[in-house]
Amino acid sequence: MINLLSSIWRWFQTPLEHKTLFWGFVRQEIRSRYAGSMGGMIWSVITPLANMLIYVFVFSVIFQIRMKPLETGTDKFVVFLLAGLLPWLAFAEAVSMATGIFIGKANLITKVAFPIEVLPVAGIMVTFMLNGIGFAIFLVYLLIAGYASVMWLALPVVIFIHMVFCLGLVILIASLCVFLRDIQQIVGTILAFWMYLTPILYPLSMIPENFRWMLYLNPMYYYVELYHDVLLRRYIDWRLLGMGTLTAILFLGAGSYFYSRSRNAFADVL
Numbered sequence: 217m218i219n220l221l222s223s224i225w226r227w228f229q230t231p232l233e234h235k236t237l238f239w240g241f242v243r244q245e246i247r248s249r250y251a252g253s254m255g256g257m258i259w260s261v262i263t264p265l266a267n268m269l270i271y272v273f274v275f276s277v278i279f280q281i282r283m284k285p286l287e288t289g290t291d292k293f294v295v296f297l298l299a300g301l302l303p304w305l306a307f308a309e310a311v312s313m314a315t316g317i318f319i320g321k322a323n324l325i326t327k328v329a330f331p332i333e334v335l336p337v338a339g340i341m342v343t344f345m346l347n348g349i350g351f352a353i354f355l356v357y358l359l360i361a362g363y364a365s366v367m368w369l370a371l372p373v374v375i376f377i378h379m380v381f382c383l384g385l386v387i388l389i390a391s392l393c394v395f396l397r398d399i400q401q402i403v404g405t406i407l408a409f410w411m412y413l414t415p416i417l418y419p420l421s422m423i424p425e426n427f428r429w430m431l432y433l434n435p436m437y438y439y440v441e442l443y444h445d446v447l448l449r450r451y452i453d454w455r456l457l458g459m460g461t462l463t464a465i466l467f468l469g470a471g472s473y474f475y476s477r478s479r480n481a482f483a484d485v486l
Contacts, residue, residue: 223473223476224468224469224472226333226472227336227337227468227472230334230337231333231334231337231338233331234330234331234334237330237331237334238334238337241335242338242341242345245338245339245342246342246346249342260349261349261353264347264349264350265350265353267350268353271294271298272294274294275293275297279293283296284419287420287421288419288444289445289447289450290448295358295361295448296419296444297417298354299443299447299448300416300443302347302350302351302354303351303378303439303440303443304411304416304436305347306343306347306348306378306382307382307439308407308411309343309347310339310343310344310385311382311386311389311403311407312403312404312407313339313343314336314339314385314386314389314390314393315389315390315393315399315400316393316400317390318332318335318391318393318394318482319394319397321335325482325483326482326483335390336383336387336390340379340383340386343382344375344382358447363448365450367445367446368447370446370452371447373457374439374443374446374457374460377439377457377461378439378442378460378464380464380467381435381464384464384466384467384469384470384471386471387468387471387474388467388471391471391475391478391479394481394485395478395481395485410434413430413434414436414437414440415437415440415441415444416440420441432459435463435467438459438460439460441456442456
């Protein structure tokens with residue numbers, strides 16, 4: 217148990233102890249995403265803004281779908297959609313990126329002695345930083361539209377446990393991909409299926425009662441509903457927060473355990 221706790225803590229300790237290396241990987245990852253682009257970082261603002269404007273036009277002007285405010289916290293479907301979709305996109309990008317974290321740095325890992333724990337943490341940081349730009353734009357819209365409330369103070373907590381959950385899953389997938397390269401081919405299909413099992417495109421009330429128990433098997437249910445609660449419903453379900461925190465810890469523990477057991481074999485396989 218002590219060894220497992222030590223393994224978990226390593227993911228927070230290592231970036232702090234190697235700040236220069238950690239932020240170096242963060243900057244390198246950001247630069248690589250916009251390498252050769254004339255717009256550079258400007259695209260990190262233009263792209264999410266354009267996507268949100270498209271969603272607003274399609275669901276507010278064309279389809280004009282209305283929600284029940286007492287249930288969802290808003291009567292606008294596009295607001296309900298974006299409150300869950302933006303966090304999902306950060307998660308989906310993190311998971312997709314996970315398949316190549318260690319494999320993509322194979323030459324570095326096998327030839328240079330350095331704490332490779334910084335790689336998954338840097339990847340998560342970059343993903344949430346870049347996706348956070350779109351999320352910040354959405355928050356500005358909600359603020360102007362009058363959705364802001366004191367419950368927004370809980371948003372950093374929700375984002376943090378969401379990041380911890382993503383980190384745990386990323387570590388697990390990245391470690392597995394070193395030995396099972398086929399995971400790279402199936403992640404996209406799993407994510408597409410997973411999204412439709414998460415209440416992003418529909419409220420909880422649309423799910424038949426006898427199927428709702430399945431939501432508790434979906435880790436992203438807790439985080440998406442927490443974002444809906446904090447941003448739109450103006451309250452927080454402490455049971456959801458507790459389950460989200462527990463899920464984050466369990467996944468980080470599982471990822472840390474598998475990584476610690478397989479780390480020594482990475483150089484041989486890569």
